[in-house]
Amino acid sequence: MSKKQKTYYEMAMEKGYSRRDFMKFSAMMAALLGLESSSIGQVAKALETKTRIPVIWLHGQECTCCSESFIRSSHPLVADILLDKISLDYTETLMAPAGHQAEKSLQDTITNYKGKYVLAVEGSIPVNNNGIYCCIGGKTFEQIVEEAAKDAYAVLAWGNCASAGCVQAAKPNPTGATPIYKMISGKPIINVQGCPPIAEVMAGVLVHILTFGSIPELDRLRRPKAFYSRRVHDTCYRRPNFDAGLFVQSFDDENAKRGFCLYKMGCKGPVTYNACGVMEWNNGTSFPIKSGHPCIGCSEAGFWDNGPFYRHLSDFPGFGIESTADKVGLGLGIVTGVGLTAHAITTNVRKRKLIQKDKRQPKTEKSNES
Amino acid sequence: MDPTTLVSKDRLYPVYVWQLPVRFYHWINALSIVVLAITGYVIGDPPAIQSATEAAFSYWFGTIRIIHFIAAYVFFFNFIIRIYWGFAGNRFADWRNFIPYTKKHWSDMWDVVKVDIFQVVSKENPRLGHNALASFTYFLTFLAFLVQVLTGFGLYSAMSASWLASLFTWVPPLFGGDLTLRYIHHLFMWFFILFAVVHVYLVFYHDYIERNGVTSSMIGGWKFQEEGKVEGEKELEK
Structure with a gap:
């Protein structure tokens, strides 16, 4: 293995892409990142001059739909350059080595690119029963992520599992599935939400890190604003x-x-x-x-528990299925109405005595005066 | 129970209880809540109209929403003014009325419960302003106002560039997302509906039982109390 690192541009040329393809890709990425057209040059230059970002891509409790989405990225360069050939030093799904070799390549990347590699985590971390629900190579996923995150430049939480727990974290969450941001601290964490996230969004986040050497602007839920600022x-x-x-x-x-x-x-x-x-x-x-299908909100935390998918208002907890807040509210309204009617009747029964007494009163007063 | 112990009012003494800002607040608040609840319910569950029309020719749902947002602004600023008046207004409007931090307030509240629910006749002279239980209930509604303002403007912040809405962008992440926020917002609408039903009933009930003109007091400002029994009477005569 030669030590000389190739740039993304060189890789693309080797793969037989034309310069035109490359520029189209740069333009597309700039557009996806929401940059001005004048920034296309900046993206292209970064891809021409910068060597690859080493990426460790870990799989925890997940279904690999994020990887599936990523390799179907609309521009072939994304799959070919960012993923297939170059950047992934370790990923259970796609890497060539297996067993001890695979573990070695993981350790090599951590030691050789200390503070430079990007840790991409696909899937949530189970924490119940000491995390035994997801073990790889004799380690729990929690240990693996913690070790890999320690020296990472940034942590990418791919998809809803890593960002919010997704289906594993839905009630009753038997494995204690936990999103990355609750487990890792002291590192920039980027939540690339969705089940799965859109391929171009995933690529866009990587290209942003490559182009600007910085973390994209995030919202309060750690999602890149370029893609998640609008509903x-x-x-x-x-x-x-x-x-x-x-x-x-x-x-x-x-x-x-x-x-x-x-x-x-x-x-x-x-x-x-x-x-x-x-x-x-x-x-x-x-x-x-x-x-023709409604959005199910797959890029929002807890979307499995805020069901059902085909009704706008979520179930009201504790009243069985098909009970909405409206039904409960209406029920309470009827109970209130009945209660108030009963109250009004008893009040009037009592009040009648008072009115009769008041009618009598003037007479009594007169008789007193006379 | 001896009905003769019900207060018999021979000589009534008028007291100016609700100042103009309080009355304005009350009715603006009532109106905006009615508008907010109706438009809010329609937004949550709009009627589907079978129509062959093109979207370009209609905007009724957008109109419902804008009415909701305008009413929300009215509701919000009206409430801000009321908070101010809790410090600037007369003793009946004072903010201390609403928070039961004294033993007396709690025992007064129990007294009202006895009158309202058990229909026992109280020997205590009822408070001239809000009764003890009512004022505490209003305190709870103020908290509900706060929840509705936070969740409402939190949801609104995603679709507005105004500075006021942008003050609430921290709310959705706190609740885990817009969906939960919307749910809470919808749930609390029912609190307001139930509150309104009970509130109106109890006003009528107290007017009927205590005969102090509580219903009209929110229009004219005057309540009636028996002579010699007016709370802080001497101060009022000054």
Whole structure:
């Protein structure tokens, strides 16, 4: 293995991409990052001159949909350059070595690129019963992440599992699935939310780190602002139907055929921060709402527990399924109404005596005076 | 129970209890809450109208939402003014009325519970301003106002560039996301609906039982108390 590091540009040329392809890729990345067109040069230059970012990509409690999403990135350069050939020093799914060799390459990266490598974690960390629910090479996932994070430049939490626990953390969370930010401190953590995140968003975060040598601007939930500052609702092409009050009532009605808003079908677009409406999926082909299905809010914490998916208002806890706050509220309203009616009746029974007494009173007073 | 112990009012003494800002606050608050609850409910569960129209020709749902947001601003600033008046207003408007930090307040509250629920006749002279239980209930509603303001503006901060809304961007992460926020916001709407029902009923009830003009007092400001029994009467005569 030669010690000389190649730049991303050199890799691309070796793979047989043209300069034109390369510039298109740079332009696309700049656009995805929300940069001005004048910054395309900066992105291209970074990719031309900078060597790869070493990446350790760990898999914990997850389904690998984040990796699947990433390798389907719309531009082949992403998969080829950022992932397939170059950057991954260790990833259980795609690496060549196995067994002790694999563990060695993990340790090598940690020691050789101290403070420079990016730790990407896909999946949550189980903490119940000393973390026995996810062990690799005789270590718990918690230990592995802690060791790898110690010398990392930054930690990328891929997807909802690593960012918020996703389905494993849904009630009753038997394994104690915990997101990365609750386990690791002292390192910049970037939550790349979604189940899975959009491939271009994942690539965009890596390219940002490469281009600027810094962490992208994050919101309060540690999500890159470039991709997660707007709700799906804000960029939804069906939004005019929302404002016009034109809603689908059932999946097979006329309104559904007309492409009306899916709000009443439980669409979580108004409470979900993601770039689906802008970037779309599979080379910008479509996204759930475009396919006539409401957003299920997969890039929001706890989206499994805030069900059901097909109703806007979540279940009210403790009253069984299909009980919404509205039903409980209405029930309380009826109870209150009945209570007040009963109260009013007893009051009037008592009050009648008083009124009768008052009627008598003037007479009594007169008789007293006379 | 002897009905004759119910207060018999021969000579009533008018007391100016609710100052103009309090009355304005009350009715603006009531109106904005009614508007907020109705529009809020429609936003949460809009009627679906079967229509062949194009979205470009209609904006009714957007209008409902803007009414909700405007009413929210009115509600918010109205409440701010009331907090100010809790320091600047008369003794009936004073903020100390609302927080039960004395033993007396708690025992007064128990007294009101006896009158209202057990329908026992109290020997105590009822408070001239808010009764003890009412004022504590209003304190709870103020907390509910706070929850609605936080969750409401927290949700609104995502769609507004105004400085006021941007003061609330920290709220959604605190609750774990907009979905939970929206849920809490919706749940508390029911608190307001139930509050309004019980509140209006109890006002009528107390007016009926105590005959001190409590219903009209929120319009005219005057309450009526028996002579010699007016709380702080001597001070008032000064």
